[in-house]
Amino acid sequence: MSFVARLLAAFSTALILFAATVSNAIGQKKYDTGASDTEIKIGNIMPYSGPLSAYGVIGMTEAAYFRKINTEGGINGRKINFISYDDSFSPPKTVEQARKLLESDEVLLIFQSMGTLTNAAIQKYLNTRKVPQLFVSSGAVRWNDPQNFPWTMGWQPNFRDEARIYAKYILKENPDARIGILYQYDDLGRDYLKGLKDGLGEKAATLIVAEESYDVSEPTIDSHVVRLWSLKADVFLDITTPKFAAQAIKKAAEIGWKPLHILSNVSSSVGVVMKPAGNEASQGIISSTYVKDPTDPQWKDDPGLKAWSEFLDGYYRDANRADPGVVYGYSVAQTLVHVLKACGDDLTRDNVMKHAANIRDLELDGLLPGIKVNTSATDFAPISQLQMMRFKGDTWERFGDIIDSDGRD
Structure with a gap:
């Protein structure tokens, strides 16, 4: 074989190896703490007791919705491990539970924790650790501050x-x-x-x-x-x-x-x-x-609330169907599932925030017609409409x- 032929053969081999390497890199799964081939650990803190215990129904609805998702095969083949703790709406207790979720349970992110004072108590801690504090259950303005708190995002109108x-x-x-x-x-x-x-x-x-x-x-x-x-x-x-x-x-x-x-x-x-x-x-x-009232007769034949009702029949029979908190919990859980599905096999915290900040005209079963979820890298306010x-x-x-x-x- 001539020198030129040997050189071309070597070059072709190198190209094949390079292409294989790039292909493997592109298809490689990426995980941070709390995610694996089989599960995604989600942390949550709710006032199941104390002065705001009426909101505990939101956490229970979310847990039920994630059971539904798991029964249907999970998210891209991974089951959600939803770990929810009670803080009695006490900020010191919230801090304690957040540390437990991160340092003991090793969750990927904190999702939908309830309350303004309580979330404010853990906001700096989570941002310092670069852990998503996603879709906070509070309408405070402070959750829409991507420049200073790039790991915190609200959900509802402020x-x-x-x-x-x-x-x-x-x-x-x-x-x-x-x-x-x-x-x-x-x-x-x-x-x-x-x-x-x-x-x-x-x-x-x-x-x-x-x-x-x-x-x-x-x-x-x-x-x-x-x-x-x-x-x-x-x-x-x-x-x-x-x-x-x-x-x-x-x-x-x-x-x-x-x-x-x-x-x-x-x-x-x-x-x-x-x-x-x-x-x-x-x-x-x-x-x-901004959400449909399940007690309003006009929604009797609404496809979105029919899907919500079927979900309750299968996974949360004891729910108070007159409580809009049950519609709220269902809707925000759907939003998280949308984000996690978009992440594909890249379940890093950075990628979760990237997709959370890139939601376009998402319609949810429980939102009023015409109200859509939208976010961007400079706007961490997913819902901005009311009636x-x-x-x-x-x-x-x-x-x-x-x-x-x-x-x-």
Whole structure:
């Protein structure tokens, strides 16, 4: 064989070896702690006990949905190992459970942990460790800060923008309002408060007659409601979580106070808040939504809620089907499954965040028609649309158009 022929043969062999190497590299599976050929470990922290235990249903729904996914073969052949702990809505306990999930259970990511104060307590820790804190169950603005916290992402519309929508509504319906505000003394309440004042603009100083804050450790908020009534407020902005929302509605009815009552959408559950507070006392209350109300007859033949109902039949028979938290948990679990499927065989934490920040017009069974999930590398707010609703009879009636959560129609 001539020298040229030998050289060409050697070159051809090198090309074949190079191509094989590149092919292997492209097809190679990549894992971080918490992922393998057979499973994906997902960590979660919920207030299954304590003042916000009503939200525990969200974690139970998510666990049930992941059981469904596993029964159907998992995600790209891998089963989800969903590890969920109770923190009683106590930030120190949240920190303890987060460390346990990372350092003992060795999860791939923390998903959908509940609460503003509680997630704030672990945000820096998770970002320092470069662990996804994905689809936080809170509407605080701080979850949409990819520049400073690139490993944290929210899911639902944020509280500040929701309050701007309420401000717009108040200015239209009662431009000379006397506004009394009851808010939870944490980031949840402060975000709503800022959003309302931003929305009212210069009129905030004259329209707001009182701001009453409460702590979740208080057994009752009756005295705060009475004070707002005594100041002759004719608009009641009720920024409370479910237990306290029911109390506020009851107390307002007891003292004969009938303001324009606007309730934060985190407490709009018919089964958990409105019915316990009393249907008569709840009439006319205003709120907003982005998920379908399973008690609303208009969704009787809706394909999305039919799929949700079939899921409950098979995996969560004890669920309270009147609780929108069950629709919420189902929908956000679907979002995570979408992201993990998109990751393919690259189940690194970096790739999870990459795909979480690249969701395009995702439609979910439980979201209102026209509301879609969208994210980007500079926008960590997956849902940014709402629709107003009014409580009438024994259910919510939606009105008006879908509104972008920054207040633009």
